[in-house]
Amino acid sequence: MAPPTRPKQSLTTKERFVNYFSPLRPQAFAETASRGNSGGGGHNIRSIAWNPLGTLVATGAADKTLRVWNPEKPNVRFSTELKGHAAGIEKVAFNPVKDAELCSVSHDGVVKFWDVRTKACVNEVKGLGDANSLAWAPDGSSLLVGNRSGGLFRISPTLSTVLSSHQQPVEINQMAFCWGGQKVFLPTREGEVRILSYPELQPVVHEDYEVKPGSTEFVLKGHTASCLTAELSPTGRYLATGGADSVISLFDTQEWICQRTITRLVGPVKSISFTFDGRYVVGGCDEGSGLEVTQTETGEHVHTFKTASPCEVVAWAPTRYCLAYSDVGILRIIGVDADRK
Structure with missing residues (x-):
């Protein structure tokens, strides 16, 4: 499946790239409204993912915080927190063909699927071990989740059971x-x-x-x-x-x-x-x-x-x-x- 259509803008040379970015300053997307200084310890971001159109950014953190941001509006009040994980989040990834479907996996082996428009968890798969990796198939119909014990699991966004599992000789x-x-x-x-x-x-x-x-x-x-x-x-x-x-x-x-x-x-x-x-x-x-x-x-x-x-x-x-x-x-x-x- 081919990547989505790209815009015409392209910084085709090193000089254009440097000229474009040199005057820019990064925007900070801090959770100051609800957590005070979020730069410390527990709120270490472990994963960042854009949705297919680049209109949303999801972050998963070690303190179990899962949040979806509007990249044009850094204030936390324009973001959405998705609650439900009981352990630190290792990976987040949007469905490559659905802008509002987000998947997240925590290190206790729980995978959750979210509709970010309603903040609802629409599916959950448990028992995947000490999970640390996640990747969507390009057509958005299934995913692979890997764990530190070499377990590799193929799952569906619509089913709560594992489609197939494959033990690998080493950590994935x-x-x-x-x-x-x-x-x-x-x-x-x-x-x-x-x-x-x-x-x-x-x-x-x-x-x-x-x-x-x-x-x-x-x-x-x-x-x-x-x-x-x-x-x-x-x-x-x-x-x-x-x-x-x-x-x-x-x-x-x-x-x-x-x-x-x-x-x-x-x-x-x-x-x-x-x-x-x-x-x-x-x-x-x-x-x-x-x-x-x-x-x-x-x-x-x-x-x-x-x-x-x-x-x-x-x-x-x-x-x-x-x-x-x-x-x-x-x-x-x-x-x-x-x-x-």
């Missing part, structure tokens, strides 16, 4: 689908990425290009430490993987060769995000400060967004040059219209 990190939905890219703690069929979740590529008894599964190798996350570019040209070795590797999806690596980051790479046109990529780390933007095709460093703390979670908007990220425990967005409140 944040996975990504191909745009057609037939393959899943599964990072492992060995620093590799497995390529599995969907929904069967079986290896689809082997060293000798033929599936037969004794044949060796082909995996992508781009890290010297655990591979923590994977993200496919909107154009489908590159698969980006982030590792505990502070490296982002960019694999060409035709030949499955690592074309280049990005090494300016500090600390394990916990999240990766491409701009809507695939021209630029940024990674989120849990050490250091600042967000480094890189040109995808050349590997050239483009711009540094200054931050006050490590930014573990990053998410470019799906339709425009607008970056959401966590900083000092709260949501910040750069690229929104600062005059609209």
